[in-house]
Amino acid sequence: MSSIDANALVFTEAAGLELGTVDVADPAVGEVRVRLRASGVCHSDLHVVTGDWKMPSPMVLGHEGAGVIESVGPGVDPSRIGERVILSWFAPCLRCEYCVSGRQWACRDTQANKCVMADGTTRLRQDGHAVHAYLNVGSFAEYAVVPETGAIAVPDELPFEVAALIGCGATTGIGAALHTAQVPPGSSAIVVGCGGVGLSVVMGLAVSGAYPIIAVDMSDEKLEAARAVGATHVVNAREHDPVDACIEETHGGANFVFEAAGRVDTAEQCVAMTRAAGTTVLVGMPTRGARLPLDVLDVALNGKTIIGCSYGSANASLTFPMLADLYLAGKLPLDELIGSRIGLADVSAAFDEMRQGKGLRAVVTY
Known part of the structure; x- marks a missing residue:
C-alpha cells in the first residue's frame, strides 16, 4: 500500500470551496481506504459553508458517501477489500454504554464530530498541511480513509448513487x-x-x-x-x-x-x-x-x-443493509430522491439551489 493523490473539494473559511488535490494516506490500525463512487450533497454540508456550524479547517466536506474498499489497515480482515460499502458519518466505538445497549447513533466515544481518527490525527494532507474529513467521511473527494466500523457492506446490486443517500438522508x-x-x-x-x-x-x-x-x-x-x-x-x-x-x-x-x-x-x-x-x-x-x-x-x-x-435512531450496521434490501425488493423508491448527478465542480451550484429551496438531492458521481 502507499499514499495516493485524489481530486477533492476543499473548504476553508477564507477561500470557501476550491477544487484541488489532497494526499490520502494509508489506512492505519482499524481503518479502511475507500474509493468513492458517489456522494450526496446534504444541507449539513451547507451549514458548514455558511458558517452556521463551526468546524475545523481546511476540510473536505461531504458525508453521504458510497464506494469500494480499496485497502485495509492492520487488524482489518483483508477479505473486506473489494466490498461495496456505505460510509456512516457517525462511526461508533462499539464499546460505550450507548453502543452496547443498541444505540450506536448516540455513541459518546466516536471521533466523528471532531473530524479526526481514533489517534487524534487526519489521513488527508494538502501542501504539507493536515486536512480534516467532515465527520470522518469527506466524501467530496475520490478517496476516503474511514474507521472500519463506519464502512458498512451492502449488496453489489445496489447503485452507488442510492447507496450514498442511504448513508445519511434516507436513513435519517x-x-x-x-x-x-x-x-x-x-x-x-x-x-x-x-x-x-x-x-x-x-x-x-x-x-x-x-x-x-x-x-x-x-x-x-x-x-x-x-x-x-x-x-x-x-x-x-x-x-x-x-x-x-x-x-x-x-x-x-x-x-x-x-x-x-x-x-x-x-x-x-x-x-x-x-x-x-x-x-x-x-x-x-x-x-x-x-x-x-x-x-x-x-x-x-x-x-x-x-x-x-x-440519524434516524439507526445502528448503521443493521439499518443500511435493511434499507438496501427494501430498495432492491421494490419497497423503497429511493431513486425518486435524486434530482441531478453532478461533478465536484458543480457542488457550489447545488448549494445555491439548496439555499433557494429548489431541486431535489444532487449526487456527485465519480
Missing part, C-alpha cells in the same frame, strides 16, 4: 418514522419540509402503514416528489396556512408530525399541528443555538410529546 428520514417514532399502522402523520430527509420520512411512513400522510412544503416540485414516494395529501405553504390546513385535514391534528426543514418557525408549527397525546419529531438540523418558542401549557395540558431524532 426513514429511521425517524420506523425507529425514532415507531409509527403504528393507521396513524395520521404530517411531514413539514420535503427535501431529501423529509421525502425519506414520507417513505418510512408509507412503509409503516400511516394514513393519511400529509406533506408540507413551498415547492410544487418537492410536493410532487412527495406524492411519488407515498404522500396521500400535500399542502403548499405558500398558498395555504399549513397549520390550519393540516388541522382541518386531520380533524384536530396528527398523531405524528415530523419537522424536516431544520427551522424554528416550522418546528413551532409542527407542535401546533400535533393532536392531543400526539408526538412531534424534530428531524431537521437548524443553525447551532436555535431556540424553540414553546406553548408549555398546550404541551402539558394536551399531553404532547416532543422528541429529537439523530
